[in-house]
Amino acid sequence: MAPSSGTDGAYGPGALKRPKRSPGRFGMALVQGCAVLTVAVLVFIIGYVMVKGARVMTPGFLLGSPEKMGREGGIFPSIVGTVSLTLASVIIAAPLGIGTAVFLTEYTQEGLFSRIVRFGTESLAGIPSIIFGLFGFLFFVIRLGMGWSILSGSLTLAAMMLPTIVRTSEEALRSVPDVYKETAYALGASRWQTVASVVLPTAMPGIVTGVILAMGRAVGETAAVIFTAGSSLRLPKSIFDPVRTLPVHFYILAREGISIENAYGTAAVLLSAVLLVDFAAYYILHRISKKRPVARR
Amino acid sequence: MKGEKMASMSRLQAESQVENRIGGPPKVEAQGFSFFYGKTQALKSLDLTVPENSLLTIMGPTGSGKTTFLKALNRLNDRVPGISHSGSLLLGGKDVYDRDVDVATLRRRVGMVFALPVPLPMSIYENVAFGPRKRGVSSKKRLDEIVEEALVSAALWDEVKDRLDSSAHNLSGGQQQRLSLARVLAVDPEVILLDEPTSGLDPISTLKIEELLRVLSERYTVILVTHNPVQAARVQGEVAFFYMGELIEKGPAASMFVRPKDKRTEDYITGKFG
Amino acid sequence: MNRKEKFAEVVLTVVGLTSVAVLALIIFFIFREGAPFFAEVGLGSFIGGTKWSPGKGQFGVLPMIAGSFFVTLGALVIGVPLGLGCALYLSEFAPKRTAAILKPLIEILAGIPSVVFGFIGLTVIVPLIRDRLGGPGFSVLASALVLGIMILPTMVSISYDALRAVPQVYREGMLAVGANRWQAVTSVVLPAARSGILAAGILSMGRAVGETMAVIMVAGNATIIPGSVLDPVRTLTSNIALEMGYAAGLHRQALFATGVVLFVIIGALNIVARSFVRNRVR
Ligand SMILES: Nc1ncnc2c1ncn2[C@@H]1O[C@H](COP(=O)(O)OP(=O)(O)O)[C@@H](O)[C@H]1O
Ligand SMILES: [Mg+2]
Numbered sequence: 030m031a032p033s034s035g036t037d038g039a040y041g042p043g044a045l046k047r048p049k050r051s052p053g054r055f056g057m058a059l060v061q062g063c064a065v066l067t068v069a070v071l072v073f074i075i076g077y078v079m080v081k082g083a084r085v086m087t088p089g090f091l092l093g094s095p096e097k098m099g100r101e102g103g104i105f106p107s108i109v110g111t112v113s114l115t116l117a118s119v120i121i122a123a124p125l126g127i128g129t130a131v132f133l134t135e136y137t138q139e140g141l142f143s144r145i146v147r148f149g150t151e152s153l154a155g156i157p158s159i160i161f162g163l164f165g166f167l168f169f170v171i172r173l174g175m176g177w178s179i180l181s182g183s184l185t186l187a188a189m190m191l192p193t194i195v196r197t198s199e200e201a202l203r204s205v206p207d208v209y210k211e212t213a214y215a216l217g218a219s220r221w222q223t224v225a226s227v228v229l230p231t232a233m234p235g236i237v238t239g240v241i242l243a244m245g246r247a248v249g250e251t252a253a254v255i256f257t258a259g260s261s262l263r264l265p266k267s268i269f270d271p272v273r274t275l276p277v278h279f280y281i282l283a284r285e286g287i288s289i290e291n292a293y294g295t296a297a298v299l300l301s302a303v304l305l306v307d308f309a310a311y312y313i314l315h316r317i318s319k320k321r322p323v324a325r326r
Numbered sequence: 327m328k329g330e331k332m333a334s335m336s337r338l339q340a341e342s343q344v345e346n347r348i349g350g351p352p353k354v355e356a357q358g359f360s361f362f363y364g365k366t367q368a369l370k371s372l373d374l375t376v377p378e379n380s381l382l383t384i385m386g387p388t389g390s391g392k393t394t395f396l397k398a399l400n401r402l403n404d405r406v407p408g409i410s411h412s413g414s415l416l417l418g419g420k421d422v423y424d425r426d427v428d429v430a431t432l433r434r435r436v437g438m439v440f441a442l443p444v445p446l447p448m449s450i451y452e453n454v455a456f457g458p459r460k461r462g463v464s465s466k467k468r469l470d471e472i473v474e475e476a477l478v479s480a481a482l483w484d485e486v487k488d489r490l491d492s493s494a495h496n497l498s499g500g501q502q503q504r505l506s507l508a509r510v511l512a513v514d515p516e517v518i519l520l521d522e523p524t525s526g527l528d529p530i531s532t533l534k535i536e537e538l539l540r541v542l543s544e545r546y547t548v549i550l551v552t553h554n555p556v557q558a559a560r561v562q563g564e565v566a567f568f569y570m571g572e573l574i575e576k577g578p579a580a581s582m583f584v585r586p587k588d589k590r591t592e593d594y595i596t597g598k599f600g
Numbered sequence: 601m602n603r604k605e606k607f608a609e610v611v612l613t614v615v616g617l618t619s620v621a622v623l624a625l626i627i628f629f630i631f632r633e634g635a636p637f638f639a640e641v642g643l644g645s646f647i648g649g650t651k652w653s654p655g656k657g658q659f660g661v662l663p664m665i666a667g668s669f670f671v672t673l674g675a676l677v678i679g680v681p682l683g684l685g686c687a688l689y690l691s692e693f694a695p696k697r698t699a700a701i702l703k704p705l706i707e708i709l710a711g712i713p714s715v716v717f718g719f720i721g722l723t724v725i726v727p728l729i730r731d732r733l734g735g736p737g738f739s740v741l742a743s744a745l746v747l748g749i750m751i752l753p754t755m756v757s758i759s760y761d762a763l764r765a766v767p768q769v770y771r772e773g774m775l776a777v778g779a780n781r782w783q784a785v786t787s788v789v790l791p792a793a794r795s796g797i798l799a800a801g802i803l804s805m806g807r808a809v810g811e812t813m814a815v816i817m818v819a820g821n822a823t824i825i826p827g828s829v830l831d832p833v834r835t836l837t838s839n840i841a842l843e844m845g846y847a848a849g850l851h852r853q854a855l856f857a858t859g860v861v862l863f864v865i866i867g868a869l870n871i872v873a874r875s876f877v878r879n880r881v882r
Contacts (some may be wrong), residue, residue: 047665053782057693063685064694064702067756071709072748074720136612139409149620155803155870156626157810157861159837163844163859164626169635171779188622194799197621212403212444212506216457216513217434221608226456230447242711249713252812252841276715276813282815283719293760 082297110272117183126194132203154192165257177271182258190243197239202233238314245306251276350377353547358413368394381543400436437510440538443502445494457513480508500531557594634860637853652823654851667833674744675808683755692765710753718817721746736831738820751804762796802873812837
């Protein structure tokens with residue numbers, strides 16, 4: 030009470046008007062400028078690649094085989110390689126990542142053991158992809174004798190995706206209201222029954238979103254893949270064959286100046302795939318969970 | 327040895343007391359039962375007997391230990407780290423905290439309905455079939471029977487019989503709460519616990535549930551928790567007043583609301599606090 | 601029934617240990633492969649050496665350490681203020697709807713493959729620098745610009761979370777005593793979110809140090825200590841990626857030793873970042 034009456038007395042009614050030059054004007058414009066600039070950069074990158082690459086993205090390019098090291102022809106083997114590598118890595122990483130998250134949220138209380146597991150995943154998240162590449166090369170390619178192959182590449186990628194899947198799944202699992210679990214337990218369900226039939230289904234939209242986002246990163250990964258999956262331009266016949274994924278193909282085309290044209294085309298395909306995956310993730314999180322708002326806080 | 331003898335003696339005493347009043351053998355008995363979350367004591371040496379096939383309403387302000395009592399009885403509190411207890415809490419004469427008690431079986435004998443309706447993320451049918459399925463019932467025919475019977479008992483069958491396969495989320499709040507009740511009935515419990523089951527419901531749905539509880543108490547031992555003295559009076563049956571972890575007094579609703587023995591009970595039912 | 605429970609528990613416990621196991625394997629293999637090199641060449645002449653020419657048996661990694669340092673510093677100078685500005689706008693000033701649209705858009709930036717960033721750098725930024733500022737274009741500046749953009753999503757989303765975690769009453773308290781929103785933010789919200797923002801900066805730094813493909817495409821990769829922002833530069837990560845394909849013997853070991861150096865730097869950054877995040881929680 031006291032301050033407001035004091036203000037009125039001292040400044041009169043005009044004091045309530047907004048001052049013409051408020052001291053924060055400039056600052057607010059600045060931070061708004063930052064946001065505009067960032068979005069502009071994003072739009073530029075997507076627009077630039079799409080405009081330059083659209084012309085090249087013909088059915089013949091998508092479904093054709095590369096000729097003369099990729100100077101001519103299409104990128105079909107690379108598309109197949111990318112899809113199989115990504116799917117294989119998700120198939121390996123998703124159960125491990127979701128399992129770890131279930132372990133952390135439902136099977137252990139905060140303690141030394143959970144701290145160790147958490148330390149492991151967080152540290153893994155900070156390791157640069159080139160280190161994963163080196164490791165995958167030493168361990169899967171050489172040590173386990175898998176050679177440059179889809180298998181080596183996807184195992185390496187799976188190790189890289191693991192932290193993302195653990196983190197997003199853990200978040201989704203923690204947002205399942207406790208009373209759901211209590212309800213299941215109160216009906217005599219065991220822990221695993223509760224997890225399998227109540228907790229996981231409720232958290233599923235969040236979990237799937239996390240897995241898809243991790244998949245999107247895997248699609249575009251280069252450094253970890255180039256040393257583990259190889260750079261063969263042939264169509265793979267099994268998971269023991271080497272492949273040249275889209276980002277690797279693109280990198281080789283662009284860096285060795287083989288064909289800037291086809292590099293643009295490849296980049297456009299790659300970017301479309303990544304954006305598609307991102308939108309799918311966004312859609313699942315915001316549509317499905319809106320229909321079933323249970324998993325959100 | 328000695329403790330056991332004393333326990334059984336006091337059980338005899340309690341039984342004879344109950345016999346005089348209502349007539350059923352005791353189903354739930356707390357004897358000097360205390361419950362702790364870490365150092366916080368939520369229940370203080372509770373002595374309480376609930377006869378078989380009767381209706382007990384526990385009323386009391388928030389934090390008085392009502393939920394703790396229910397969750398001790400079906401051992402849902404086991405999930406909270408750092409809990410401990412002393413004294414005994416008997417279900418049909420057997421301490422629920424005995425080492426050889428199978429928690430899953432205990433929880434099937436003691437069903438619980440929560441404050442907010444909890445439709446599990448599955449169809450209406452699957453919600454009701456949840457308990458029996460987890461117990462190992464898999465025959466479709468048997469499940470159909472159980473589901474129908476439970477829904478009929480929960481007075482929900484007529485409203486949902488044509489859409490058993492649709493999501494339980496599409497039901498109204500009152501229907502969802504009766505679904506929760508049906509889900510509990512489907513595991514064929516002996517005791518039904520309800521923790522402020524009408525706190526999120528409109529007056530009509532509330533009355534429906536209360537009516538249902540009176541009917542059910544002829545076949546089941548029903549313990550209803552409420553912080554609302556008006557509801558306790560309406561439901562009739564026995565009423566227990568909890569305050570700060572203690573049982574202040576217990577008696578038939580009719581007499582307690584007319585002549586409360588304790589000042590605190592009087593203050594509570596006249597709305598002086600809580 | 602009970603067997604199934606036990607089984608689930610054992611399986612999940614084992615699964616929970618995968619990430620720890622993978623981490624241990626990575627450390628073991630990288631260090632084991634790099635260790636003989638340190639034994640043979642010596643830590644001093646590796647870390648302190650300024651000449652890298654594997655053909656002549658010279659393995660000085662100092663230019664690459666310097667390269668990573670300058671490039672990362674440049675990326676932070678560009679990306680940290682920009683990212684923090686974005687986060688501030690999103691959390692403190694943007695209308696709810698605007699923020700709801702902008703936040704996922706900025707997160708898309710995190711999904712764009714690094715080779716695409718590198719390519720944009722190669723075809724847009726490098727020629728621009730060459731024409732306007734001189735030099736080869738492939739430079740510290742080009743790398744810093746590309747990396748500065750690449751760290752934006754990390755910077756924005758972590759500092760946004762830190763800002764959101766500041767209780768609303770702090771802001772209201774300032775507004776109640778007559779401060780405007782900008783003053784409330786600079787005098788109360790920013791200081792309160794300090795450690796979270798610091799963690800965001802450190803994690804962004806980790807990203808910049810670890811980035812490989814984008815930098816290779818714009819840095820020029822000369823093994824010299826750069827004298828100006830327009831000079832070409834080679835980072836630790838690029839050093840590995842560029843030569844791994846054909847290296848053998850001692851040369852290959854030197855590349856793994858480079859990996860060890862990189863690993864130690866990243867590890868230190870992560871530990872520092874984690875201590876900040878933990879302080880914030882307390
Ligand atoms: N999970 C828990 N951890 C610690 N203390 C608790 C927990 N649940 C309840 N309590 C404490 O126990 C006391 C009784 O709580 P509760 O049984 O929930 O009361 P009511 O249901 O009557 O509101 C309160 O003081 C409450 O703070
Ligand atoms: Mg309660």
